[in-house]
Amino acid sequence: MKKLTFSIILLLLLLSFGGCNKNKVNVENDQITVSPSPQPAVTLPDEDSSGTDSEENTDLRKVQDYYPIQADAEYVYEGKGNEYASGHVYTDFVDAANDKVQTRTNNGGSETVKVIQIKDGKVSVLFTENECYYRDNLMDKTSPGGEVLLMEPLVKGTQWTLSDGRKRYISGVDVVMNTPIGKFQTLEVTTEGDNDTTIDYYAPQVGLVKSVFGSGDLEVSSTLSKISTNTPLTQTIDVFYPDEDEKIYTEPLTLSFRTNDVTRQILVAALLQEAIKESYLPLISENTEINSLYLGDDKIVYVDFSSDLIKDMNLGSGYETLVLQCITNTLGNYYGTGKVYITVGGKPYESGHILMKKGETFKVDLDLVTE
Numbered sequence: 001m002k003k004l005t006f007s008i009i010l011l012l013l014l015l016s017f018g019g020c021n022k023n024k025v026n027v028e029n030d031q032i033t034v035s036p037s038p039q040p041a042v043t044l045p046d047e048d049s050s051g052t053d054s055e056e057n058t059d060l061r062k063v064q065d066y067y068p069i070q071a072d073a074e075y076v077y078e079g080k081g082n083e084y085a086s087g088h089v090y091t092d093f094v095d096a097a098n099d100k101v102q103t104r105t106n107n108g109g110s111e112t113v114k115v116i117q118i119k120d121g122k123v124s125v126l127f128t129e130n131e132c133y134y135r136d137n138l139m140d141k142t143s144p145g146g147e148v149l150l151m152e153p154l155v156k157g158t159q160w161t162l163s164d165g166r167k168r169y170i171s172g173v174d175v176v177m178n179t180p181i182g183k184f185q186t187l188e189v190t191t192e193g194d195n196d197t198t199i200d201y202y203a204p205q206v207g208l209v210k211s212v213f214g215s216g217d218l219e220v221s222s223t224l225s226k227i228s229t230n231t232p233l234t235q236t237i238d239v240f241y242p243d244e245d246e247k248i249y250t251e252p253l254t255l256s257f258r259t260n261d262v263t264r265q266i267l268v269a270a271l272l273q274e275a276i277k278e279s280y281l282p283l284i285s286e287n288t289e290i291n292s293l294y295l296g297d298d299k300i301v302y303v304d305f306s307s308d309l310i311k312d313m314n315l316g317s318g319y320e321t322l323v324l325q326c327i328t329n330t331l332g333n334y335y336g337t338g339k340v341y342i343t344v345g346g347k348p349y350e351s352g353h354i355l356m357k358k359g360e361t362f363k364v365d366l367d368l369v370t371e
Contacts, residue, residue: 061153061173061187063150063151066123066154066187066202066207067116067123068206069101071259072230072259074089074090074227075207076227077089077222077223077225078180078222078223079223080221080223081213081219081220083108084107085107085221087222088106089103089106090106091103092113092137092233092259093137093139094259094260098117098139099118100115100116100117100118102114102115102137102138102139104132104233110130111133113138114127114129115128115142121153122150123148123151124146124148125149126142127141127143128143129141134263134334134335134336135233135257136263136295144163145163148162148168154173155170156170156173157170166191166192167192168192170190172187173187174186177203177210179209179210179224179225180225180226181227184206184209185203185204186202186203186209187201187202187203196215197214198211198214200212206227209223210222210223234254234255235257236253236254236255237255237270237334238250238333238334239251239252239253239270239271240325240327240330240333241275241280241281242280242319242323242325242326243280243281244279244281245279246318247368247370248325249369250369251276255267267290267293271283271327281315281319281323283327283330284305284327285312287308287311287312288305288308288309288312289308291305291345293331299337300340300341301332301335301339301340301341302341303331303341304346305343310351313351320351321354322368324342324349324354325362328364329365329369333364338364339363339364340361340363341360341362
């Protein structure tokens with residue numbers, strides 16, 4: 001039963017393999033270039049193909065043809081057999097210099113981030129983080145084992161073994177696959193476990209168009225149903241504001257991210273937005289910048305502000321404490337952690353009222369928050 005559950009989860013995560021976005025990224029000679037691209041064209045089969053395998057010009061098939069990277073697009077998959085088989089896939093970041101892409105899959109129950117590299121005739125998953133609701137550039141991270149999704153030569157019979165012992169192989173080429181957005185000639189890739197099988201179908205210049213998981217009488221499928229171009233990732237966060245009544249209030253704020261947008265810059269713009277109520281105190285001044293922002297491996301949010309954070313605050317100790325608490329709550333809540341290490345110009349926070357020691361963190365505290 002554990003193996004079956006694990007396999008179903010793997011199928012749900014496969015949605016992240018399809019790439020998204022409005023710019024087409026081509027990989028040639030181990031280099032990625034980004035250029036504007038319209039919606040991917042549907043590849044129709046020849047009338048006489050009937051889903052049969054063709055070995056003609058197989059030496060010209062490249063993995064990058066079947067795993068295109070596109071920016072600012074949304075791939076939508078409709079699912080059958082499981083409530084989490086449906087999903088949306090976005091591209092967070094593209095690292096052209098290192099042939100990498102970071103994808104984000106939302107299946108309605110959770111979000112999964114993957115770092116994938118397209119290089120040396122392989123499409124490889126280098127890093128995976130489940131339940132990842134924040135957006136950071138994780139391109140430098142790796143996970144033990146990794147996973148190869150596609151491998152050249154892209155001909156029937158090419159086979160490799162995954163780190164968990166499962167066998168994966170190309171089981172067909174030019175296999176006709178019908179989807180809600182059209183008919184494709186696809187590369188069929190089969191993964192065999194001890195008690196289950198997953199079959200993925202990749203279309204040239206489109207990516208993953210269908211994935212089917214089977215175990216006994218159970219069948220779960222995810223099929224590409226829509227590609228929306230020029231579509232950013234949107235996230236709704238809670239921003240905490242101190243009020244003149246010395247209480248803290250929460251207001252939802254929707255953030256919009258394009259591929260390769262820097263998260264800290266989007267958050268600065270969000271914190272600078274005029275609050276919904278005039279009695280709310282601003283969290284930062286217009287001159288304040290965030291020099292760095294990330295979630296550490298120790299699950300602490302590290303944020304470094306410019307000196308304008310303190311210089312422009314001009315508040316008494318009570319309100320200054322409230323402002324810092326609101327910054328802590330906002331960032332900690334977004335990253336899903338309870339500790340935030342605030343520095344100014346690379347040094348621990350220090351003002352006329354508050355002096356923090358090196359390594360001392362602010363704690364998320366919701367006791368003063370008024371619903």
